[in-house]
Amino acid sequence: MHPTAPNLTRSQPGASSPPMIAHHHSRLRLMGIVMACIALLLGPAALAHGYKAGSLAIHHPWTRATPAGARVAGGYLVIENEGSEPDRLLGGASEAGTAIEVHEMSEADGIMTMRALTDGLTIPAGGSVELKPGGLHLMITGLKRRLMEGEKVKATLAFEKAGRIDVEFEVQPIGGSPARDEEDGHGGHTH
Numbered sequence: 001m002h003p004t005a006p007n008l009t010r011s012q013p014g015a016s017s018p019p020m021i022a023h024h025h026s027r028l029r030l031m032g033i034v035m036a037c038i039a040l041l042l043g044p045a046a047l048a049h050g051y052k053a054g055s056l057a058i059h060h061p062w063t064r065a066t067p068a069g070a071r072v073a074g075g076y077l078v079i080e081n082e083g084s085e086p087d088r089l090l091g092g093a094s095e096a097g098t099a100i101e102v103h104e105m106s107e108a109d110g111i112m113t114m115r116a117l118t119d120g121l122t123i124p125a126g127g128s129v130e131l132k133p134g135g136l137h138l139m140i141t142g143l144k145r146r147l148m149e150g151e152k153v154k155a156t157l158a159f160e161k162a163g164r165i166d167v168e169f170e171v172q173p174i175g176g177s178p179a180r181d182e183e184d185g186h187g188g189h190t191h
């Protein structure tokens with residue numbers, strides 16, 4: 001129960017109304033307050049696992065559980081820009097590692113290579129960008145611990161205009177959907 005609820009009940013006007021009605025009314029108020037508190041505690045993450053900042057919407061950030069000894073972990077999400085100006089994803093930080101970089105994976109002559117986008121990734125006005133295994137992705141570098149399936153990894157993403165946005169990456173199983181391309185590509189990775 002919320003600590004301020006008794007005060008609100010006491011300051012209720014119409015103390016002269018029949019006890020039954022007053023009681024019923026204050027219980028409704030109390031329920032409303034309790035619901036509001038629950039909504040505050042759960043925060044935006046509970047609402048379909050999405051985040052908003054300025055004109056940006058970030059959908060379902062996820063990563064994969066890591067094997068022992070892994071030094072990096074991928075990060076995947078969809079960023080939507082509902083504004084009229086482009087923005088730029090610069091990178092970020094996470095409690096699980098030393099930094100978050102924006103990477104691009106591409107294939108040349110049958111070899112998958114990965115490079116860091118040091119100038120960031122443009123999110124076009126009115127458009128969206130998907131970061132997914134085998135393509136554009138985030139990379140948590142300097143991994144400090146194993147990521148376990150089912151946990152959530154706190155992170156902050158940095159955008160040129162929208163600023164910093166706190167998100168949580170849902171950890172899916174090792175080799176979780178959709179493909180294993182990224183692990184294959186990590187053979188030639190220089191992290």
Ligand SMILES: [Cu+2]
Nearest residue numbers: 103114138139
């Ligand atoms: Cu990478």
